[in-house]
Amino acid sequence: MLTTPWVCRSCLSRIARPLIRRQLRHQSTSAASESIPPALLSRARNIALEHKTLTEKLANGFDTKSAKKLGEYSSIVRALEKWDKANESVTELTSLIHDSTTDPELRDLAADDLGETRIDLINASQSLITSLVPVHPFAHLPCLIEIRPGAGGSEAAIFAGDLFRMYQAFCNHNGLRTSVLKYENINGTSEAGIPLSEAIFEVETENAYGVFRCEAGVHRVQRVPATETKGRTHTSAASVHVLPSLQENSAAQEDFDDPESDYYIDIKEVRQEVMRASGAGGQHVNKTESAVRLTHIPTNTVVAMQDSRSQSKNKEKAWALLRSRIAQARREKREDEIVAMRRSVIGVAKMGRGDKIRTYNYGQQRVTDHRSGTTVHDLDDVMAGGQTLEKVMDSVRSWLMERDVEGLIAEEGDTN
Amino acid sequence: MPRIPTALLRKARTIDAFLPALLAPCRDLHTAQNELRWLREHVEKVAKARRAKRDTLVKGALLGQLVRERAKGKPLQYLLGTEYFGDLEIKCRPGVLIPRQDTAASVTHLAKLVRTAPNLPAELRVLDLCTGTGCIPLLFRHEFTSNRKDFDLRIVGIDISDKSIGLAHYNLLKNERIIQARAGMTNFAKADVLADPFGDLTIGAPLPVRSMLNHNKWAPFWDILISNPPYISPSAYWKTTTRSVRGFEPKLALVPPPKSKFDDRQQGDMFYPRLLKIAEEVEAKIVLLEVADLEQALRVAQLAQKLDVFDGIEIWRDEPDVSSSQPTNEDGFHVYGEGNARSVVCWRSEGGSWLGKSSSPKPPELLQDAPEETSSNSYWPPSYYQSNEVNFNAMPRFMWKRHMGDQRGKPPTRWRTPKTRWREPA
Incomplete structure (x- = not known):
């Protein structure tokens, strides 16, 4: 009788896993490609059709709603036209190259041209995809940024203050007008230099919400705090809320x-x-x-x-x-x-160190954004709100755009 | 008229002791409550005015008296002394017709159309015949000047009744500030629309319209002619008018005067041939005539069509400005708006573009019927053109001297040969 030897459970589960786990980056910026998902292309074509009918409709009579829609669509239609043009020239050139009857001199010229046209096509498809992604409805508004310390006690409060100064510096560098609505330290006063308990400031410039939308979430810090006596590295967090500012104008x-x-x-x-009188009206009644x-x-x-x-x-x-x-x-x-939106941006329970969007590691002088997978190593410049922070934010914005595109494709797939 | 249920009367009494009496003219509780509220407000106002004069007033007694009068059918507008006509508060007195909301809707719509027109003359002239309280000229000026101040607007209102001319002047005075009337640009005068300009004049009778215009040295040509004439036939007067209209409003303003050999319907329509004739004489570009119902509107429209001077004719209902509804077609005429057919609108030459009708100058059937007109087929007797003389029958006797003066034999400059083709009066 054949008996299977006893194997410990943890060993069994160990076999199931590969011995060396490959470090995979699940989310990252992918290289721009010249192809457009067919779902998106068909969507663009539909919009172009609708644009045409709307133009005809507006020629007959003005209607605010359709005029507004037309304005939204026109950029898509323009991008689509450009893409069509570029696509056509690329196919033409390739057919020239592959055609055996073509004159060899002409073929060389075509091959030279093809590279440039390819780049054009890539740009065109990028701009088409970008134009297809709906702009966030509040992107044009000014915004409110609220910073509060999360897990980590007074170290978190100190870091919240650092973040506050970082954003202020960023706004100063980029010429965005800000006004502090509330600044409260842990003593309940507004004196600076004491760990922060809550700060709210408004970025009054238009489009500010579009710029800072990517900053909402938990920011994690890993460093040896100023309050630490034994030199241990602590991990703490601060939360940042970004809300569109709807001024009662x-x-x-x-x-x-x-x-x-x-x-x-x-x-x-x-x-x-x-x-109206039910009867004859006019001079017959004096209602x-x-x-x-x-x-x-x-x-x-x-x-x-x-x-x-x-x-x-x-x-x-x-x-x-x-x-x-x-x-x-x-x-x-x-x-x-x-x-x-406030609830979806950050839940009450999601304030811990685990649900971070970005890590500021002082030991390695590194800032990593966990959504776009970008890592930069100039921590001081980031904390001073310089170019490096801009770079990180840019990467997040393009990551958000990619999510939107994916959503769009999924949506198109559902409807088709 | 159905009897008011006792339950309703009882219910009204529990709400207010005055309400049951008001149910008689109002017929439903809602209207009665509104009217009682307005009467109360009026009494409060009167009491306040009296207090300012150190006088006292027994409010309850006045209210009781007003309610009793109203219960007998006296129109609320006469009791309170005013009626709202568009944005204006128009004074009303017994003996002059109360302005109607339907008229206001038509006039407002016309003013709104005309004030946006691109090619208006430097001085727009509007003639209102059978003006009554003067409400139409005042409202037209108010609506027109509310966003067009770059044009002069000259308006004349004409009525046969002295009472109404007096009241119209009073209303002009009262509303002067609101309508931004400039001195002399709004006038009222007494004249008889029905009088034949060539008939014999009797001493003391009102002048025909044309003679009156001449007499006052007003322009002979007018751009817009509006009229809300008496249009109820004698039988309709007994059948369709409400008791408060019949009992308290002047029959002069409601029913055209009787004439021998005219049947009931002809008597009701009596004013329209004359009004259209006057419109022709003053070369009106737009004519707005109020009518009783769709049948009369069609009769008037056909009459206007037969004249063959208008480029287009259409019919407006009670609310012509309801944009959602499509025009319906009745006997070849477009009918606009909602409600009862209320007015007939005719236009020609620039009038079409003022109304925004430039695209369709003439309905096709009109073009077909239009016969080739000859110059002999004119309104004025042929001798008028040849003799180069003034027709003295057409003007009152006391004006003869003014015309003769030192220039005997020459035609007065104001009486130019009409530019359009005229026809023999029917």
Whole structure:
């Protein structure tokens, strides 16, 4: 009888794993390629078609919504045209080279040209992909950056202060206007030089949210703290929140004609009813009803007004009421979105050292971003908010873009 | 009229003791409550004014009296003294027709169309016939000047009733600041729209429109003609008008005067041939005539079509500015808006572009029917052109001297030969 010898469980599991684990980089920036995923290409073609119909529609009558959409699409259409051109010339050149009847001199010329055209094509496909990725809806806004110490006690608080100074310096270098909204140290005062407990500052420049969006998350530090007496390296963390700053810009909100405004209502979307006599009307009756009813069709908001004897005054009041109701609903929706975003950016439980987005290792003078996989070794320049920090942030932004592209492809795959 | 249910009366009483009485003219609780609220506000206002004069007023007694009068059917507008016409508050007095919301909608729509027109003359002239309280001239000026200040707007309102001319002047005074009226640019005068300019004049009777314009030395040519004439036929007056209209508003403003050999319908339409004739005479580019219903609108539109001077004719409903609805087609005329058919709009030459109608100058059927006109087929007697003399029948006697003066035999410069082809009056 054949019996299997007893093998210890840990040894068994050891066999299953390869002896030498290969260090794989799971996420990193890949080299730019000239090919475009077919899903994306078909999406671009669809958009180009829609662009065409929209242009025709706008030629007949103005409509704010389609005009806005047209503006969004035009960059995609332009990029697609460029890509088509480059693609065509590449195929033409390759066919020239592979054609046996071609004159050898011409073939050499074509081969020379091919390299350049290839680069053009790569650029064109890059720009097409970039234009296809939808811009973050709040990217154009100024932003609020909030820094709080995470795990690691007072060392974390000291590091939070370092981060605060780093971002301030970065803004100074790049000419971004900032204003500190709140600065509180662990003693509860705003005196500098004492470990930070909470800092909030606003970057007032437009597009700031697009720039700093990649900074949100837990920043981990590995160093021998100033408070350490025995020379041990500690790992601590500080959290950074980045939120779009939606200033209550009263002047812009009062502007009813501005489609960006909360108070903007497309007149075509409102059904207006006035009380009319059921009979002959005109000189036959002298009715006193002056009630006006407005219905906002997309949201099904109904406003009725009958206070005044003047129909036009009632109409005015009803419009004002409808505008404020719609604006209120929009504001609430936006606030909900922000709350959802705040939760998704950083959960309450995700403040530990493990869920870091970036590590600042003082011992090795190294900064590693864990999302893009970029490592730089000029820690001092990073902490001074210099070029190196810019480089890291750039890599993260392009990583975010890649995620968006992947999402797009997945989305296209679902719909097709 | 159905009887008001006792349950409703009881319910009204529990809300307010005055409400059951108001249910009689209002018919439903909602309207009655609104009217009572407005009456209360009015009483408060009167009481405040009296207090300022160190006078006292028993509010309850005044309110009770007003409610009693209203219960008898007296229009609320006469009780409160005003009615809102578009953005304007127009004073109302018994003896003059109360302005209607439907008229305001048409006039506002017209003013909004015209004020955005690109090729307006330096002085736009608007003539309103049968003006009543003067509400149409005032509202047109208000709507027009609210975003066009680069043009002069001259408006004249004409009515046959002295009461209404007085009230129109008063309303002009009251609304002067709101409508930014410049002195002399808005006028009201008494004239008879129905009077024949060539008929014999009786002493003391109002002048025909054309003679009146001459008499006041006002321009003979006008760009826009608006009118809300009496248009209810005698039978409709007894059938369709409400009791408060019949009992308290002037019949003069509602029903055209009786004339021998005219049947019921002809009497109701009596004003329109005359109005269109005047429009022709003053060379109006746009004509806006209020009508009772779709049947009358079609009759008036056909009448205008027969005249063959207009480039286009269409019909507006109670709310012509409802943009969502597509125009319907009735007997070859486009009908715009929602509600009852309320006005007939005719235009010619520049009038089409003022209304934004440049694309379709003439409906095809009009082009086909248009006969080749001959110069002999004119409105004025042929002798008028040949004799080079003034037709003295057409002007009042006291004006003869002014015209004769030292230039006997020469035609007055203001009476130029009409540019358009005229036809014999029907």
